[in-house]
Amino acid sequence: xxxxxxxxxxxxxxxxxxxxxxxxxxxxxxxxxxxxxxxxxxxxxxxxxxxxxxxxxxxxxxxxxxxxxxxxxxxxxxxxxxxxxxxxxxxxxxxxxxxxxxxxxxxxxxxxxxxxxxxxxxxxxxxxxxxxxxxxxxxxxxxxxxxxxxxxxxxxxxxxxxxxxxxxxxxxxxxxxxxxxxxxxxxxxxxxxxxxxxxxxxxxxxxxxxxxxxxxxxxxxxxxxxxxxxxxxxxxxxxxxxxxxxxxxxxxxxxxxxxxxxxxxxxxxxxxxxxxxxxxxxxxxxxxxxxxxxxxxxxxxxxxxxxxxxxxxxxxxxxxxxxxxxxxxxxxxxxxxxxxxxxxxxxxxxxxxxxxxxxxxxxxxxxxxxxxxxxxxxxxxxxxxxxxxxxxxxxxx
Numbered sequence: 001x002x003x004x005x006x007x008x009x010x011x012x013x014x015x016x017x018x019x020x021x022x023x024x025x026x027x028x029x030x031x032x033x034x035x036x037x038x039x040x041x042x043x044x045x046x047x048x049x050x051x052x053x054x055x056x057x058x059x060x061x062x063x064x065x066x067x068x069x070x071x072x073x074x075x076x077x078x079x080x081x082x083x084x085x086x087x088x089x090x091x092x093x094x095x096x097x098x099x100x101x102x103x104x105x106x107x108x109x110x111x112x113x114x115x116x117x118x119x120x121x122x123x124x125x126x127x128x129x130x131x132x133x134x135x136x137x138x139x140x141x142x143x144x145x146x147x148x149x150x151x152x153x154x155x156x157x158x159x160x161x162x163x164x165x166x167x168x169x170x171x172x173x174x175x176x177x178x179x180x181x182x183x184x185x186x187x188x189x190x191x192x193x194x195x196x197x198x199x200x201x202x203x204x205x206x207x208x209x210x211x212x213x214x215x216x217x218x219x220x221x222x223x224x225x226x227x228x229x230x231x232x233x234x235x236x237x238x239x240x241x242x243x244x245x246x247x248x249x250x251x252x253x254x255x256x257x258x259x260x261x262x263x264x265x266x267x268x269x270x271x272x273x274x275x276x277x278x279x280x281x282x283x284x285x286x287x288x289x290x291x292x293x294x295x296x297x298x299x300x301x302x303x304x305x306x307x308x309x310x311x312x313x314x315x316x317x318x319x320x321x322x323x324x325x326x327x328x329x330x331x332x333x334x335x336x337x338x339x340x341x342x343x344x345x346x347x348x349x350x351x352x353x354x355x356x357x358x359x360x361x362x363x364x365x366x367x368x369x370x371x372x373x374x375x376x377x378x379x380x381x382x383x384x385x386x387x388x389x390x391x392x393x394x395x396x397x
């Protein structure tokens with residue numbers, strides 16, 4: 001098999017990308033250092049309506065529906081402030097706003113599909129980006145793994161190797177970073193009251209909580225708190241965590257019981273100054289890494305993947321891969337979506353910090369009036385579903 005595309009990073013981004021390329025008959029080889037890095041991952045992704053359309057295009061939706069939970073409503077509120085807002089799928093003329101799915105389940109599904117694909121190879125080990133000594137205008141890959149070393153000269157290298165991308169560093173591409181000075185704590189909870197198919201976004205003076213439903217009366221909580229003075233040892237105690245969390249979230253769902261220990265992540269925004277260089281393209285967190293409170297990260301990645309596949313597919317039909325044109329077209333297409341989603345999540349990140357005191361003072365009243373404005377809610381819901389701007393064909397119904 002001759003692989004035209006090399007994907008560095010075999011996480012959820014790299015694997016989904018390989019399947020999207022296989023769908024347009026482009027072979028790819030994935031290079032990944034670790035084999036089981038999702039085994040202890042307790043995260044749940046809220047896959048937006050737009051993302052489900054992309055996954056349906058890749059013939060994955062039936063399996064996803066079997067292992068996921070529908071989200072029909074999103075309730076937004078501010079603790080101890082008057083006013084709230086409810087976004088409902090029926091008001092947006094869609095069946096559901098999205099679905100929640102565990103990272104481990106999604107990874108297992110992608111692995112199953114890759115295992116039966118004749119167009120995808122995956123190699124575990126170390127890979128090094130090196131400059132083509134003859135041409136000088138492109139990069140090659142040098143692989144070291146399990147006693148089998150080789151050098152690979154792909155037409156296109158796509159970096160899906162995350163926030164601390166080694167490909168990006170080797171290329172010398174700088175990033176613009178902002179440390180939110182926040183910690184995200186992620187854990188599963190069960191609720192006494194039943195509010196079916198509803199996700200919650202709950203803001204407070206110096207914290208925020210996203211509650212992603214993943215079953216009847218079961219949620220995955222993402223609790224964002226200020227890093228200053230944060231005592232991680234206290235929050236590792238399940239009784240302390242449960243008491244503090246109930247106090248912060250309130251009584252809307254009755255008593256919340258913590259079901260497992262929490263994991264912690266420091267939060268920052270990272271944006272690559274360039275999306276591509278030579279024959280290498282950045283996709284996923286190697287290009288843009290967002291605040292998690294709105295759950296937009298993987299949804300943005302799936303839209304990037306759909307655009308990559310569409311643009312390359314158009315060139316395959318012409319039997320001509322113009323790499324420079326492809327990279328420029330991708331950059332122009334994706335720039336605006338990246339900018340808008342980055343601004344949206346950045347604003348919510350600031351709202352959950354100790355900054356913007358004046359805005360917070362009137363946020364609850366703002367939610368009350370926002371809830372009465374169907375046009376405003378429609379714009380927000382379209383953004384959360386990824387159904388704005390120029391969309392790839394895989395998302396159009």
